[in-house]
Each structure stands twice: as structure tokens, then as C-alpha cells.
Amino acid sequence: MTAGSTALHTDRYELTMLDAALKDGTAHRRCVFELFGRRLSAGRRFGVVAGTGRLLELIEDFRFGEDELRFLRDERVVDAATLTFLEGYRFTGSISGYREGEAYFPGSPILTVEGTFAEAVVLETLALSVLNHDSAIATAAARMSIAAGERPLAEMGSRRAGEESAIAAARAAYITGFNATSNLEAGRRWGLPTMGTAAHAWTLLHDTEEDAFRSQVDALGTGTTLLIDTYDIQEGVALAIRVAGTGLGGVRIDSGDLPTVAAQVRTQLDELGATGTKITVTSDLDEYAIAALAASPVDSYGVGTSVVTGSGTPTAGMVYKLVAREDSVGGWVPVAKASLDKGSTGGRKAAFRTLERGTATSELIAVSDGFEEVATGAQHPDARALQVRLVADGEPDAAFTGPSGVRAAREHHAFVREELPVRALALSRSDPALPTVYIDVA
């Protein structure tokens, strides 16, 4: 349990609050925590939920083994009674929420976590770490996928992200429409297609560019992609075709003014008879650069830094808030923080996307004062219910985890994007593409 335990991916205050709540008896009050975003960052028109499947697996490993308990004891983080509680800790509550790949808007109840205060409060940091990171990547990646249209996109940004976040980023990008990743661990762990070409080091390793190209073609076949900008692009292209023939699979351009260079390279390839040789470009692309290349003779894109860093928004800004709890006599009360700039809406929520002729028109959130399931489907027959049960009595639904969960999320995202109004797909800064509408069903 120790090597894989996620139990200390936790802010200290969660355990000190638990400690105090065990002393005063409130630890066992049943609670509803909600994970949501107050706004979309950077004028994005929609957000994309990602990380859910990862989170469900990490929650299964949220157990306090000997090493975790020893650390907490040695550091005097909590007292002996709390250590005993943690030793037996296992999340036994339920989690419902948006499917991975779903679009979200300000206030969307992305996750609803129900359980005792004790078992739900300790998941705050882990849940937010995973959802905030992965959703930020997915939201940016979806925009790149929209900009790329039918042209394939590869995620190649591992080197610009922490070594584990890189894998999560590859996964999130794949869910939102990227076709492959350069990261082998992402391939192994999540079943993503992997791809690659060659680095400048490959050319520099050899005595001549010709040696490098010849060796690569010998080893990998003429279907390979040659990197042609180590020295001079025009000479590189000529050499590539001389070495590989007009059946060369592709060339990669990693520098220069891409619209200009891509056009020159395409003309040169065509003149050499290599009309089937593809052009892939990989230099500092983001959604805007991809869109600017739409009219250029580019066949595929490789995206690095901008996708793994969320294209300017590396975290989604979601929060995890107590929205309802049991009172001292067993009733239910909605609760909310009052601060003007950081307020939240108390009460358990049910969320629907209203549709008109198949196109989404609003994010409808039904707020219940109590703890009972709120159901408004009957009131809005054209609305699609957005929440599914992800964890029941502590058991995650296997449909959402592992590589099959990733494939399902990718399919769901494609479905969701079809449903969004056209204005959601523009890249410029704007308000959210759908209004969030609250209705009170208490």
C-alpha cells in the first residue's frame, strides 16, 4: 500500500480539521462537497472536464499505510485517535458528476462527493489537483483540435511539463481530439497511440546530413519522416528526396516562419515529384498558429509547450466546497461562503444541458435545499442530464477507469462538441458560449 498510496497528496489542514472534527463529533456528519469552477479562464467559451478516470483510480489508492501513519505521528500532524481512524480509512461514499470529456461552464457541478465530513474532506487536494490540471489541458487541447480541423494532431510536449503531468497531459489531449502522443509511458499506461520522427541530434550525430537520412531510411523505411531543417531547409528537402526517393513518407519542419516555409517546401517537393510526401510542422504551435496555417499546405501538426501548459492557462481554477450538510438533529442544510468575490451557491445540484433542435442552449442547474436527488428531467424534456454515478458506496464504476475509460471519454467529447453552438468553437475571447441558469426546486 505504501509505494502507491496517494493519501498524503493532501494539504495538512484537511487532516487537522479532521482531527478537530473527530474531537467535537462533527466528523460523522453527512456532507455534500461540490467541485466546480466559478468562471472559465482567459475568455474561453467552454471548458472540458478531464482527469475523472485518473481520480477514481487514485481514490482507490487513498489509504494510510505504515509509512503514511509514521510520518503523521512523527510530525505530530494529528493525535492518536485520528491515526487510528486514518488506519481504517477507505472512501465509502458516493461520487456523481460530469463524464470525462464533457463540456462545462461556470457553476457546473462537475463532481458531487457525498459521505461523512471525515471521509470527504480529505479528498479535496487530490481531487482538485487532478481535475484542475487535466481539465486545463483538455480545454486548451480542444481549441487546438477545433483549429486543426481534419488534420492530425500529435502531442509532443512531455519535455515541457513535470514528468507525471506530461502523461496526464497526453491523456487529456487525446480525449479532446489529438491523435497521438510522443510519450511512451502514456502509451503504455493509457493505451494511447504513440508517434515520433527524429531530432536534430540525429543529424548532428552523423558525419553528414546524407549519412543521417540514409541511415534513418535504411532502419525505418521510406515511410519515415525526415527532419529537414538542421542546416539549410532547401538543401535538406533536395537531399531527403535524393536519399529516400519520391516515396518518402514525410518531412518535418521545426523552425522558421511556418506559412512561408511550408509553402516553399510543398512547391519544392512537388517539383521533385514527391507529391505524396507529407509535411508536418512542430515549431511553437498553439491554437492560433494552427488556425493561421489552415490555408497552408501542411498535413499534420505536432504541438508541444502550449498544449501541456494549457496555452496560457495551466490550471482550471476549480474549487471543492461544502454545499450541504446534516444538522445536529439529522436534517439537511445547504451552506455557502458569503464573501462577495468568492461566494458559492449552497445546496445539492442537478445539471442539465438544454437543447433546441440538437444544439445546446443553456446549462440548467437545479438547486435543492435538501439532500434528496433533484430531478428536473421531466420539466425539460429536451434537456440532457449531465451527471452520472462515478462511485457508489466507495466502488468506482469501471466504465470510467483505465484505457477503456479514456476511449469512452474521447468518444463522449466528440459527441458533446457536436452539440455545442457554433459560437462555442471560435478562438477569440468571449463570454461562455452557454448561460448558466439556476432554478430552485426545493
Place this chain on the structure above:
Amino acid sequence: MTAGSTALHTDRYELTMLDAALKDGTAHRRCVFELFGRRLSAGRRFGVVAGTGRLLELIEDFRFGEDELRFLRDERVVDAATLTFLEGYRFTGSISGYREGEAYFPGSPILTVEGTFAEAVVLETLALSVLNHDSAIATAAARMSIAAGERPLAEMGSRRAGEESAIAAARAAYITGFNATSNLEAGRRWGLPTMGTAAHAWTLLHDTEEDAFRSQVDALGTGTTLLIDTYDIQEGVALAIRVAGTGLGGVRIDSGDLPTVAAQVRTQLDELGATGTKITVTSDLDEYAIAALAASPVDSYGVGTSVVTGSGTPTAGMVYKLVAREDSVGGWVPVAKASLDKGSTGGRKAAFRTLERGTATSELIAVSDGFEEVATGAQHPDARALQVRLVADGEPDAAFTGPSGVRAAREHHAFVREELPVRALALSRSDPALPTVYIDVA
């Protein structure tokens, strides 16, 4: 070996290049790879190297076990001969470079990796992932530490970063002057001091704010810090002192216009006689907000999103380039990519920080055409040599790893910052505080 293997934190092209190089014999050419940044991002005046100690440990786990080999075989990433090579892979070369916590400038040779092409090329992604992430955080955190002056800083951003990057971020922030982290795993793994207060959920869990405060004080003592902005700040402060007495340790403010609110809270606390109660603020702080609070009666800062996302620069943009290699007759040649916008300087390098009366004046980089150690200390008696041996014959120097490596890096960073010129410490955008000067010693 499998669970902890880092061998697939690798871009696919590294292994396909290895595959081709094993076929043409260049895999065994001795090579020098260099990890460096072409520029400082976002007008920063200096960068801070971080992640080195983590990387050395991850390289020790860079071994291909059964699971890794099976994946590569099943996916046909490489051929059988390459699989056999990888099965016996272990990095046996050497790595020298900047100490963790050191300042860096454009072109600084942060790491120099020497070995065969085969053993060095495969470390590209892992080395860049770790150094780019951790150095981006450290560079931003150093600016926050400068802005905070003598006031304590806590890192509380785990929820805004991927769950493993969060721990690396806590570590990088501590190296550059943060005093503590909220992340318990960072405490366990790297020996960092951990801290925490309470969340709004704590107050909302209880029937009244008074119940919440009383319970927290009962459990954690009057030295605790009470979060006073769940409902009304003025009432929260009055209640906090009524419950805890004038000996209350601290209050935390997490919303509102902080300079105004902090001044009001200080006045109120003093009027109530709680002159020793500290004020900690935690709402969306970055280096500029911290600087703007310098004249406010704030005792400590908690920083979240901005530090774990590099305050607008979540990755450091470093690259890993082949700079010298053996030629076909056993001689050494410097190599470099020619592209105008992404060129690099070939040859092995030695780096020094020149000093005048104890203040740094330049980053002096001696470029050698050959492979021999370049040594210019004698030519510049006031220069401090910046590179140390981190890995010798595949063995990392234990002085740089583990919790003791973190403490050493923190001390080294404090020393380095004292040496920087005053202009390096300003927050506004500018050129690098030191010029990079190349000299040719071939």
C-alpha cells in the same frame, strides 16, 4: 524495477533514433549533450536551476524491466537487437552541471551529459521534464521570496497543479526561500516543513461560526490560526478574539481587497488587545501582490496558484542538444544546429560567474572545440566556477539527492542571491541581469 521505472518517460523518437543508430554503428560514438535555456522567459532578470536532485534519482530508476520491454515489443517501437540493448541499459556516463539553487542566464550550460549516443540520447525527455518544470517554479518562487523580504512565505498551491508536480513545486519553492508547504507528501518525501490553517468548510460544517472557532481552539490550542472571512470579516475577528482570547495565534484572510482588509483587521485586533495575533493572507497572491502588501500590516503570506504555475511561465523552455561528438576516426567535433531562430553553440563548455568586490558581473562561458575539460579559472581569478560533477561513471553524488540535497540547494540559493547585483532583484521586465560572455579557448 517495473513500478518505479522511469524508462518510458521518454519520447518515442529517442528510441527509434537509438534503434537506427545501433544498426549504423553510431550508437557507440561518445557524445556531449548540453541542457540549457536560450533565453529567460517573460523578462525575468535571472533564472533558478531546480530539479537536479530529483533528476539524479530518476535516472537511477531509468531501467527497462519486463513491463517496459513488453510494451516496446508489442508496439513494435524498436527491433529485437535494440530490446536486448535496452534490457541491459544503465546510464554509465557522467553529468556535470550547475548546482541546484544556482542562478542561470541565457546559454548557461546547466547540465552537460557525457556518454555514448545510445546512453545519453534517451535521457532527453526525462531531464527536460524535470528541469523545465522545477526551474520554472523556482524562478517564480525566488521573485516571491524577494518580494516578501523577511516575512514568512508558505506554498499552498497543490490543488492547482498535477498531483506529482505539486510535490516538485513545493520542493522548488522551498529551495528558493519559501518556509513551508501545505503538502504532506512533500513533507514526507523531501523533509519540508508543513503547515496549514483551516478551510471555509470547517466553519460551514458547524452550526455556527462560534462552534467552529471554539472547536478549533479546543483541539489545536489558542496558538492556532482562525479563518475569519467565511461570513463577515469584522464579526469574524470579534468572535475569534472572544472565543480564543487576546492570545490567539493568528487570523487568516482569504478574500477581499487585501491591503484595505489587512489594515482594518490589524486595527480591530489591536483595539481588542490582541496585539500579538498575526495576520496571514492567502488570496490570489503573486510576486506583485506580495510587493504591494509590503507596507501593510501582514505577518505572513500563503501563495497558491501563482507559485505552482510559475506565475505566468509554467515551463522554463530549456533544451537538450548534442554539442560535441566523436567523429569516425576517434577525434572530437563540436556540432550545432544552424537554424537562425533556434541555433545553438557547439562545443563543450565551462562556465564561471565573474565577480567584482563580491558582486556578479557576467556569466562567462568558455567554449572548447574539443572534448578536454576547459579550465579558465586561472585566467579569471575572481570568477566562481559554476559546474560541479553530479554523476560520475553512472553514480550520482549523494550530496545532491534526497532531503539533504534539498537543504543544500536552499543554502546554495541563498548564497547565490547575495552575490547577484541589485538590479537582478527588481520585479519588472528587463534584460537578464548579467550578460553572457563567450570566450573560445580551443
